[in-house]
Amino acid sequence: MTTDSPGILLVLDGWGHAPPGPANMISQAATPHLGALAAGHPATLVRASGDAVGLLPGTVGNSEIGHMVIGAGRPLPYDSLLVEQQIASGRLAGNELLTRTCARLAEGGRALHLIGLCSDGQIHAHVEHVRELLRVAAAIGVRAVWIHAITDGRDVADGTAAAYLSHVEKFAAEAGVGRIASVVGRGYALDKSGDLELTRSAALAMADGVGARVAHALEAVDGAERGDVWVEPSVVVDAGDMPVGTVGDGDAVLFTNFRSDRIQQLADFLVEHLTSRHVTVLSLARYDTRAAIPPLVDRADASGGLADELERHGSRSVRIAESEKFEHVTYYLNGRDARARQVEDHVKIVGEVSPDYLTRPEMNLPLVVDAVAEAAARRDVALVAANLANIDVVGHTGDAAATLLAVQHTDDAVGRICAAARGTGRWVLLVGDHGNAEQMSRPGDDGAPRPYGGHTTNPVPLILVPAPGRGSSGRLRADGTLADVAPTILALLGFPPGAAMSGRSLL
Numbered sequence: 001m002t003t004d005s006p007g008i009l010l011v012l013d014g015w016g017h018a019p020p021g022p023a024n025m026i027s028q029a030a031t032p033h034l035g036a037l038a039a040g041h042p043a044t045l046v047r048a049s050g051d052a053v054g055l056l057p058g059t060v061g062n063s064e065i066g067h068m069v070i071g072a073g074r075p076l077p078y079d080s081l082l083v084e085q086q087i088a089s090g091r092l093a094g095n096e097l098l099t100r101t102c103a104r105l106a107e108g109g110r111a112l113h114l115i116g117l118c119s120d121g122q123i124h125a126h127v128e129h130v131r132e133l134l135r136v137a138a139a140i141g142v143r144a145v146w147i148h149a150i151t152d153g154r155d156v157a158d159g160t161a162a163a164y165l166s167h168v169e170k171f172a173a174e175a176g177v178g179r180i181a182s183v184v185g186r187g188y189a190l191d192k193s194g195d196l197e198l199t200r201s202a203a204l205a206m207a208d209g210v211g212a213r214v215a216h217a218l219e220a221v222d223g224a225e226r227g228d229v230w231v232e233p234s235v236v237v238d239a240g241d242m243p244v245g246t247v248g249d250g251d252a253v254l255f256t257n258f259r260s261d262r263i264q265q266l267a268d269f270l271v272e273h274l275t276s277r278h279v280t281v282l283s284l285a286r287y288d289t290r291a292a293i294p295p296l297v298d299r300a301d302a303s304g305g306l307a308d309e310l311e312r313h314g315s316r317s318v319r320i321a322e323s324e325k326f327e328h329v330t331y332y333l334n335g336r337d338a339r340a341r342q343v344e345d346h347v348k349i350v351g352e353v354s355p356d357y358l359t360r361p362e363m364n365l366p367l368v369v370d371a372v373a374e375a376a377a378r379r380d381v382a383l384v385a386a387n388l389a390n391i392d393v394v395g396h397t398g399d400a401a402a403t404l405l406a407v408q409h410t411d412d413a414v415g416r417i418c419a420a421a422r423g424t425g426r427w428v429l430l431v432g433d434h435g436n437a438e439q440m441s442r443p444g445d446d447g448a449p450r451p452y453g454g455h456t457t458n459p460v461p462l463i464l465v466p467a468p469g470r471g472s473s474g475r476l477r478a479d480g481t482l483a484d485v486a487p488t489i490l491a492l493l494g495f496p497p498g499a500a501m502s503g504r505s506l507l
């Protein structure tokens, strides 16, 4: 081992801070372990949203940017911010790839298909980006733009899909081109669990016009019994019952999500499905698909973070998470660098195939705890980094009672992990990656509170449990952000901050 002060980083996903109240499930839950840790050890709050992490001011945090910034030790201009900047400066409208593709479609009388999540949740996509793309296509003279709308209900309140579809129709009317050709819920279109049946049913509605037939896009969501997330794959048909906008030979497909993880399974499927149709496929931002898709806006460089520093010092880390959050503590924490590193072990906890988060808010947490304890006992491991997914994953259901249980299970797991840390001489640093469960309701249009399962702009708690015998009296800086976590971890391990890090140790 290259350090004599090994530790454990625990990211409690969706663990935000807000004043206690009836919709704050962090404060409502019984959390004896977290309560005792916060009272008896150095603790602070750090900012995890907006410009503190590289998002537009006021934007809710998310797992991808949260884990990237925790790893990078500096705010990183996130893909959504880069897109926004390019829209504001007019650079997206002049983008070579986009304008060349549109000119070809205009000349050949071919169609542009825009595929993406239609909401302003700002985690995977922003419906305003569709508006800009419609403007550009119209200005270049593309005559047919088909929108394949994916409904949300997770990053925004459930029951809002119809309103977003209406926005899209308004944008199309404004631009003078564009019509919704298919509608499907994100549960189908944005599956990332590998369930290709869900992906196929979404893709076939978009590409081939296979699915429930509706005369108008809004009809698809009107009768959606399982909410916006699970709107059935639906195809808009004309008076003759013919799908209005299937993907034809020589058309172009542009994916409008800026975040890759949940759209890439669909993108992979469609790229293969459309090979014989000579379709140009583009994406708004860079995706991690099997076949490279040319992006309109490229990613920021995230190298020089914690993983690179640990590698440089020859310090071994073990990364542990349930499958839902596995990329978060591996790929994102490593600055979206998928390179296998000699000094890293990755442990993916795979439990029940299709867990029902409402009835199993504990998810597979006991297996995560066992894996952390096992890794902590290894003398060759400097850092164990684990994500506890429950608070965020269950929080997304918008079900306050289930989320309260998720918080309590997490508290219990923290207690057991801290016991393992004491037994193996390790410090533990606990931090949230963004808020979620501390705000489980939001005022609806009428001002009355409505259940809310999305992320928040709140700061997140950070607690440092020193290694046994190291004293508990120090204070942590109060003005920190997630960018300060990596320098703090390096300091705890006895290393200087990385040269690329602008964050500062909180110690």
Ligand SMILES: O=C(O)[C@@H](CO)OP(=O)(O)O
Pocket: 061, 062, 063, 064, 123, 124, 154, 155, 262, 392
């Ligand atoms: O599940 C997801 O894709 C997002 C919410 O849409 O959550 P997170 O950023 O926590 O992964």
Ligand SMILES: [Mn+2]
Pocket: 013, 014, 062, 063, 064, 066, 392, 433, 434
């Ligand atoms: Mn998260």
Ligand SMILES: [Mn+2]
Pocket: 014, 063, 392, 393, 396, 455
């Ligand atoms: Mn989330």
